[in-house]
Amino acid sequence: MSTLTQTPPGAENPVFYDLDEHEHPPGHSTMLGFWLYLMSDCLIFAMLFAAYGVYGGSYAGGPTARELFELPLVAVNTTMLLLSSITYGFAMISADERKQGAVLGWLAVTALFGAAFLAIELYEFSNLIHEGAGPQRSAFLSSFFTLVGTHGLHVTFGLVWLGTLMVQVSRRGLVDANLRRLQCLSLFWHFLDVIWIGVFTFVYLLGVLR
Amino acid sequence: MSAETHHGHAADHAHGHGHDHGHDAPHGGSAHGSRKGYWIGFLLSVLLTAPAFALVMSGVIADPRLTAGIVMALAMVQIVVHMIYFLHMNTKSEAGWTMMALIFTAIIVFIVISGSLWVMYHMNLNMMPSMQAEMSSAGM
Numbered sequence: 001m002s003t004l005t006q007t008p009p010g011a012e013n014p015v016f017y018d019l020d021e022h023e024h025p026p027g028h029s030t031m032l033g034f035w036l037y038l039m040s041d042c043l044i045f046a047m048l049f050a051a052y053g054v055y056g057g058s059y060a061g062g063p064t065a066r067e068l069f070e071l072p073l074v075a076v077n078t079t080m081l082l083l084s085s086i087t088y089g090f091a092m093i094s095a096d097e098r099k100q101g102a103v104l105g106w107l108a109v110t111a112l113f114g115a116a117f118l119a120i121e122l123y124e125f126s127n128l129i130h131e132g133a134g135p136q137r138s139a140f141l142s143s144f145f146t147l148v149g150t151h152g153l154h155v156t157f158g159l160v161w162l163g164t165l166m167v168q169v170s171r172r173g174l175v176d177a178n179l180r181r182l183q184c185l186s187l188f189w190h191f192l193d194v195i196w197i198g199v200f201t202f203v204y205l206l207g208v209l210r
Numbered sequence: 211m212s213a214e215t216h217h218g219h220a221a222d223h224a225h226g227h228g229h230d231h232g233h234d235a236p237h238g239g240s241a242h243g244s245r246k247g248y249w250i251g252f253l254l255s256v257l258l259t260a261p262a263f264a265l266v267m268s269g270v271i272a273d274p275r276l277t278a279g280i281v282m283a284l285a286m287v288q289i290v291v292h293m294i295y296f297l298h299m300n301t302k303s304e305a306g307w308t309m310m311a312l313i314f315t316a317i318i319v320f321i322v323i324s325g326s327l328w329v330m331y332h333m334n335l336n337m338m339p340s341m342q343a344e345m346s347s348a349g350m
Contacts, residue, residue, distance in 0.1 A: 031303075031304065031308075032304045032307055032308065035304070035308045035311060036311055039311045039312065039314075039315040042315050042319060043315065043318060043319065043322070046318065046319040046322045046323055047322060049323055050322050050323045050325075050326035050327070051326075053323060053326060053327050054326055054327065054330040071263060071266065071267050072267075074263075075263045075267075078259055078263075082252065082255055082256070082259065085252070085292075085296055086248050086249075086251075086252040089243070089245075089248035089251075089296065090245070090248065092243075093243075093244070093245050093248070187297060190292060190296040190297050191297065193292060193296065194289055194292045194293070194296075194297070197259075197285050197288050197289055197292065198285065198289075200259075201262065201281055201282060201284075201285035202282075202285075205262060205263070205266045205278075205281050206278055206281065206282070208266055209266060209274045209277055209278050209281075210274075
């Protein structure tokens, strides 16, 4: 913006407003903006949770949650996501210490755990569909696949982002822009873990108890 | 008014440039936590997750309602643990705006979920076969 001074109409003594753009460091407001995005994402999940809460018992004469869900598998899945959370934390600490190799290593470990999580989830989905318990079977299964699938989709995009960042860091190093991106992905990744707490509690554990 | 905003900017600047290793202004101070912090968060979440699964899988408590209550309470605590140790939420980052956004979101989430369940539960009750029979006999 250029320097623009205006005299408010009717003012005897001109009042000057300083409209000069102050020098903002790039990424100055990125973290707040990204946090707001996460909060809006949270609302999407809230709606999906609400839909599951309403339809969770509508089996339409089909298989019930208790018959379908394999809790040991879900426990393994939860472990994968939890481990990936702490390994991402170690990546962030290595980034603080400016150890590029360690950052790349921890990111790779995080990606492995994330991929394991996805693989287990896809295995579960394919099993369900194979048993005839696909999303079209009942309102319960539709809302289940929508909620858990949306979370899985987020993890998938998180993995794509993670891979992209590994390339970025290995090429450009731990420059400010990359550190900022790592911070954003950190929020995103841990946020997905928080959503998963809701999923395994409300969908799997309470579903089996229902 | 303009003086105030100017002041805010200046303070922001000092903060942003004051950092030694070019960190973004937003997070400030102990932004990413420490190794110890991550370990504490991890151990706490293991201690909160494992009992939840164990309770449901073993069925120790006969009353499923009590089990459900305990499991939900554990989840709530774990969400808070993750918020503090992994997402590094505090009241100070971004001059408190992240916390404001979080509180606002939590309220909306509560309204959406509890409201949906409440309304739909009563709708279901009203759609019970007996009620339908009553309604049709009443000429509705």
